[in-house]
Amino acid sequence: MTITASATRVELLSPAGWSPVCDWDLLVPGRGVAVLLPDGRQAAVFRDGSDRIYAVDNRDPFTGAYVLSRGLIGSTADGRVYVASPLLKQRFDLLTGECLDDEDVRIAVHTARSA
Amino acid sequence: MTTTKPTLLLVGYGMVGHRFLEALADTGAAARYRVVVLAEEPRPAYDRVGLTSYFSGRSADDLLLAEEGFTDRHGFEVHLSSPAVSLDPAARTVTTAAGHTLSYDTLVLATGSYPFVPPVDGRDAEGCFVYRTIEDLQAIEAYSAGARVGAVVGGGLLGLEAAGALKGLGLETHVVEFAPRLMPVQVDDAGGAALRRTIESMGVVVHTGIGTKAITVAEGRAVGMSFTDDSELATDLVVFSAGVRPRDQLAREAGLTVGERGGIAIDEHCRTSDPHVFAIGECALAVDGRVYGLVAPGYEMAVSVAQQLAEQAAQPFTGADLSTKLKLLGVDVASFGDAFGSTPGSLDVVYSDSRSGVYKKLVVTGEGELLGGILVGDASAYATLRPLAGTGRPLPVPAESLVLPAGADTAVSLGSSALPDEAVVCSCNNVTKGTIRAAVTDHQCTTVPEVKKCTRAGTNCGSCVKLLGTIVADELEAGGVEVDRGLCPCFAHTRAELYEIVLVKRIPTHRQLLAEHGRAPEGSEGCEVCKPTVASIIASLAPELEASGHILDGEQSGLQDTNDHFLANLQKNGSYSVVPRIPGGEITPDKLIVIGEVAKEFGLYTKITGGQRIDLFGASVDQLPMIWSRLVAAGFESGHAYGKSLRTVKSCVGSTWCRYGVQDSVAMAIQLELRYRGLRSPHKLKSAVSGCARECAEARGKDFGVIATTNGWNLYVGGNGGATPRHADLLAQDLDDEQLVRLIDRFLMFYIRTADRLERTSTWLERIEGGLDHVREVVVEDSLGIAEELEALMARHIGDYQDEWAATLADPERMRRFVSFVNAPGVPDPSIRFVPERDQVKPDLVLLATEEQLLAALDPDNAPFPADRILEEAR
Numbered sequence: 001m002t003i004t005a006s007a008t009r010v011e012l013l014s015p016a017g018w019s020p021v022c023d024w025d026l027l028v029p030g031r032g033v034a035v036l037l038p039d040g041r042q043a044a045v046f047r048d049g050s051d052r053i054y055a056v057d058n059r060d061p062f063t064g065a066y067v068l069s070r071g072l073i074g075s076t077a078d079g080r081v082y083v084a085s086p087l088l089k090q091r092f093d094l095l096t097g098e099c100l101d102d103e104d105v106r107i108a109v110h111t112a113r114s115a
Numbered sequence: 116m117t118t119t120k121p122t123l124l125l126v127g128y129g130m131v132g133h134r135f136l137e138a139l140a141d142t143g144a145a146a147r148y149r150v151v152v153l154a155e156e157p158r159p160a161y162d163r164v165g166l167t168s169y170f171s172g173r174s175a176d177d178l179l180l181a182e183e184g185f186t187d188r189h190g191f192e193v194h195l196s197s198p199a200v201s202l203d204p205a206a207r208t209v210t211t212a213a214g215h216t217l218s219y220d221t222l223v224l225a226t227g228s229y230p231f232v233p234p235v236d237g238r239d240a241e242g243c244f245v246y247r248t249i250e251d252l253q254a255i256e257a258y259s260a261g262a263r264v265g266a267v268v269g270g271g272l273l274g275l276e277a278a279g280a281l282k283g284l285g286l287e288t289h290v291v292e293f294a295p296r297l298m299p300v301q302v303d304d305a306g307g308a309a310l311r312r313t314i315e316s317m318g319v320v321v322h323t324g325i326g327t328k329a330i331t332v333a334e335g336r337a338v339g340m341s342f343t344d345d346s347e348l349a350t351d352l353v354v355f356s357a358g359v360r361p362r363d364q365l366a367r368e369a370g371l372t373v374g375e376r377g378g379i380a381i382d383e384h385c386r387t388s389d390p391h392v393f394a395i396g397e398c399a400l401a402v403d404g405r406v407y408g409l410v411a412p413g414y415e416m417a418v419s420v421a422q423q424l425a426e427q428a429a430q431p432f433t434g435a436d437l438s439t440k441l442k443l444l445g446v447d448v449a450s451f452g453d454a455f456g457s458t459p460g461s462l463d464v465v466y467s468d469s470r471s472g473v474y475k476k477l478v479v480t481g482e483g484e485l486l487g488g489i490l491v492g493d494a495s496a497y498a499t500l501r502p503l504a505g506t507g508r509p510l511p512v513p514a515e516s517l518v519l520p521a522g523a524d525t526a527v528s529l530g531s532s533a534l535p536d537e538a539v540v541c542s543c544n545n546v547t548k549g550t551i552r553a554a555v556t557d558h559q560c561t562t563v564p565e566v567k568k569c570t571r572a573g574t575n576c577g578s579c580v581k582l583l584g585t586i587v588a589d590e591l592e593a594g595g596v597e598v599d600r601g602l603c604p605c606f607a608h609t610r611a612e613l614y615e616i617v618l619v620k621r622i623p624t625h626r627q628l629l630a631e632h633g634r635a636p637e638g639s640e641g642c643e644v645c646k647p648t649v650a651s652i653i654a655s656l657a658p659e660l661e662a663s664g665h666i667l668d669g670e671q672s673g674l675q676d677t678n679d680h681f682l683a684n685l686q687k688n689g690s691y692s693v694v695p696r697i698p699g700g701e702i703t704p705d706k707l708i709v710i711g712e713v714a715k716e717f718g719l720y721t722k723i724t725g726g727q728r729i730d731l732f733g734a735s736v737d738q739l740p741m742i743w744s745r746l747v748a749a750g751f752e753s754g755h756a757y758g759k760s761l762r763t764v765k766s767c768v769g770s771t772w773c774r775y776g777v778q779d780s781v782a783m784a785i786q787l788e789l790r791y792r793g794l795r796s797p798h799k800l801k802s803a804v805s806g807c808a809r810e811c812a813e814a815r816g817k818d819f820g821v822i823a824t825t826n827g828w829n830l831y832v833g834g835n836g837g838a839t840p841r842h843a844d845l846l847a848q849d850l851d852d853e854q855l856v857r858l859i860d861r862f863l864m865f866y867i868r869t870a871d872r873l874e875r876t877s878t879w880l881e882r883i884e885g886g887l888d889h890v891r892e893v894v895v896e897d898s899l900g901i902a903e904e905l906e907a908l909m910a911r912h913i914g915d916y917q918d919e920w921a922a923t924l925a926d927p928e929r930m931r932r933f934v935s936f937v938n939a940p941g942v943p944d945p946s947i948r949f950v951p952e953r954d955q956v957k958p959d960l961v962l963l964a965t966e967e968q969l970l971a972a973l974d975p976d977n978a979p980f981p982a983d984r985i986l987e988e989a990r
């Protein structure tokens with residue numbers, strides 16, 4: 001695989017500062033990818049139709065499986081962008097981590113940027 | 116009985132008179148008056164519009180409009196066979212033929228019209244009839260017993276209806292029309308020509324452009340006719356149907372104002388020149404200078420007068436639409452709105468096929484708003500088009516696509532959803548779509564008859580009943596609550612409607628469809644419901660849209676559920692299963708060995724499925740390409756276990772081995788599975804072929820099931836296992852191979868086109884209007900004329916088929932997704948681990964219980980390292 005020099009990177013903020021996780025052009029609009037973080041945790045990184053970037057925990061709290069990166073993203077009528085788990089379809093707000101289908105559940109969110 | 120209530124006298128108890136009485140009851144005006152009715156005919160009002168159905172078995176009683184006890188319940192005093200013969204407006208009295216004089220405070224004239232009989236010699240002879248009352252029809256029926264030839268004078272709407280009746284009575288039938296074309300009032304020359312061809316092909320002889328000079332009479336009976344061109348015709352029976360004239364005699368003789376060419380002049384409140392006298396229906400001359408020969412305008416007048424009498428705000432009557440739809444001799448004819456294009460700047464969109472006798476013309480404005488139209492031969496679009504005419508809204512699709520025959524490439528039909536709520540669905544009774552919906556939602560009507568009763572829609576000519584049915588069904592389906600038939604929050608359309616939109620407007624992306632036809636705010640992402648649904652529609656129409664047929668290409672790749680995205684089925688621990696296609700369940704030992712080797716090498720749990728194939732569980736995303744390159748090399752293809760698409764065609768062993776088998780069920784199952792593999796549909800599709808009636812393949816539990824007979828194949832459709840099992844219904848019998856395949860092609864494409872999201876054929880079959888019969892008509896008898904189109908769509912799908920897995924392996928772009936972590940290709944997902952069970956593996960779920968559990972279990976060999984280094988490695 002060749003990567004052009006101009007390719008933008010996607011970075012996540014951790015206590016150690018910004019760390020690059022992947023090249024921008026690996027992201028398909030409306031979909032996510034999984035990234036492995038230095039401490040062994042997993043994050044799901046998404047790009048929406050307007051090219052905004054989001055990152056949340058990859059673990060689906062309802063099943064324990066590390067699959068949220070494989071869910072489809074959507075937006076609610078009031079514009080909240082979410083990912084729907086590919087397993088049992090619960091939806092999670094990508095900015096706040098709140099589960100839209102169960103207010104007691106919330107997943108961790110990461111700060112992401114393209115640089 | 117003495118009463119202090121003022122007297123309301125109604126003269127004429129025909130259709131409009133009856134509607135007036137109903138409106139009196141509805142508005143409460145009935146209670147304010149003593150209501151007296153003078154009727155000339157020997158029976159209460161009946162359905163004159165449906166008069167001809169008397170010949171097809173509806174009795175005089177069936178035709179009555181009022182339900183039992185209607186007049187008694189409201190205290191209306193009805194005098195049958197009591198025509199009024201004179202009116203004295205100064206004294207406010209009316210005198211009947213029997214010599215009774217009745218006083219009134221308010222008089223309503225609803226005397227209708229009489230058939231015009233041209234003043235030709237011999238017109239009073241025996242064997243000459245008109246066509247207006249039940250008595251007229253009874254007389255024609257009786258006389259026709261001794262007749263061989265019948266002729267109708269007048270090729271208009273009623274004349275053709277009369278001709279149909281004569282034909283039905285077994286007479287050699289002629290129609291004589293003075294104008295150069297049939298139905299001169301409703302249709303233009305080209306429409307008249309199409310109508311003529313079709314009617315002639317049914318054996319009715321049409322003579323246009325000639326006038327009737329005289330009826331030839333012998334011994335008091337009609338025996339023939341002579342014409343203005345000096346030709347002659349021998350006939351035993353003549354029906355005059357040369358137009359109607361308003362019955363204004365009472366009013367005229369009483370000195371009320373009448374029109375030059377007849378009709379009791381009324382103002383926009385239906386008042387005559389005498390303030391105590393109203394006139395409504397066909398006897399009235401409206402303010403726009405017209406006498407309306409249709410029932411709908413009369414009904415409007417009736418309601419308006421009743422409202423005034425109840426002192427309610429009344430809708431003035433200033434004019435009405437002359438739309439009509441008829442089935443004459445089995446030919447559909449409709450005209451509506453500005454049918455002749457008299458609006459300045461209007462344009463005609465015309466389709467004409469002289470062979471099939473179909474002629475369609477839509478009149479539109481430059482901006483594409485519908486003004487009116489003429490439909491001959493195929494008026495199926497009338498019910499939805501008429502209410503759209505004159506609404507000032509542009510048509511939702513180009514007018515051209517609406518006049519094309521259903522089989523043509525870009526033909527579309529508008530569903531009831533195209534209609535705004537204010538559209539008048541039933542023009543006879545002026546009932547809007549909104550009123551019909553309210554009958555279901557607010558008045559709890561649950562059946563079409565209830566809605567008819569509640570709203571009156573569909574109770575006259577019946578041309579709106581089909582549309583009415585769809586609206587009611589749609590409304591009911593939504594459960595009576597505020598209705599949203601939309602696919603999801605992003606689209607107000609159903610899947611079937613989106614299918615039509617995508618097809619007609621050739622929209623190749625979800626993004627464009629959402630922007631142009633969605634209801635979500637701008638910049639919406641769509642959602643997890645509409646994305647895969649639209650992706651599936653685009654995939655099944657890919658060749659038509661010139662879009663890529665591969666579901667991992669372009670935008671499609673972002674729309675698929677995870678199963679389609681990875682061409683495998685997601686399992687509970689995040690691993691995937693692999694199901695190679697094993698057509699018909701037949702597999703060679705060599706292929707079995709390959710499956711065994713692959714399973715062993717990748718440590719996959721192996722199981723025979725309920726669909727006669729083999730499932731390999733526990734693959735991680737990065738293993739999928741390696742597994743599949745092995746399988747593809749051995750000749751396997753994707754089994755589409757992940758897709759809403761054809762799954763398996765199961766087979767029994769059939770005639771090759773089984774002592775009972777009568778056909779080769781395995782060969783047929785393989786043929787069908789290969790034919791329909793990869794076909795994207797609203798839900799999964801399953802099939803089976805059994806070699807005899809013992810049905811070992813359980814074909815009747817399938818979406819389409821085939822059972823062998825000694826003569827060929829029986830085709831069953833709409834079967835289902837699962838949560839709501841249903842046995843499939845027989846669609847067609849004793850088909851040869853070719854017929855079988857053709858019917859399945861059509862059936863599947865029709866289903867794909869019209870079903871809702873995640874609606875199996877079983878629920879679809881039970882939901883759609885007309886059910887199995889309708890599907891049989893469309894699929895077997897081609898009642899919509901779309902069979903060819905459906906077959907062509909299927910042919911293109913088949914021609915376009917490629918194995919998704921082979922194509923994916925061949926394309927590095929598509930392969931990029933098959934990594935567990937984008938920043939660490941090659942690093943396996945540590946959360947996917949297995950524990951042993953019965954000599955195979957199963958997911959290790961303990962590992963997934965908490966995140967800490969996973970972190971603690973991380974293999975030191977797999978120790979994570981800084982992400983930037985991982986990224987470096989990836990390069």
Ligand code: SRM
Binds near residue numbers: 685686722725816835
């Ligand atoms: C593997 C298999 C069970 C097995 O081990 O035998 C299976 C497995 C699944 N079935 Fe099934 N069904 C399997 C045969 C059946 C059958 C039997 C048949 O096809 O003869 C039925 C009943 C027949 C029918 O469909 O009418 C069946 C009725 C269902 C249903 C209920 C469908 C319904 O209309 O009610 C679902 C749920 C759905 O699709 O919404 C379902 C869904 C599923 C899903 C896709 C559930 C899911 O989303 O995870 C399972 C995943 C398959 C996988 O991961 O590979 N499966 N499933 C069978 C695969 C057959 C194949 O070779 O492709």
Ligand SMILES: Cc1cc2nc3c(=O)[nH]c(=O)nc-3n(C[C@H](O)[C@H](O)[C@H](O)COP(=O)(O)OP(=O)(O)OC[C@H]3O[C@@H](n4cnc5c(N)ncnc54)[C@H](O)[C@@H]3O)c2cc1C
Binds near residue numbers: 165167226407408
């Ligand atoms: C075969 C046929 C098919 C038709 N098809 C259609 C169609 O598809 N669509 C459509 O819109 N229209 C159709 N029409 C026309 C429709 O029937 C009339 O528009 C409608 O009946 C008019 O209603 P009305 O009450 O004004 O007149 P009528 O229904 O004619 O009622 C008038 C009544 O008044 C009575 N009457 C007259 N004078 C007196 C008197 N002095 N005293 C007491 N009673 C009197 C008459 O006997 C009659 O019963 C059709 C008509 C016919 C005959």
Ligand code: SF4
Binds near residue numbers: 805
């Ligand atoms: S369905 Fe008939 S032919 Fe097929 S295996 Fe059963 S008994 Fe034999």
Ligand code: FES
Binds near residue numbers: 541543573574575
């Ligand atoms: S349009 Fe005639 S009954 Fe509705």
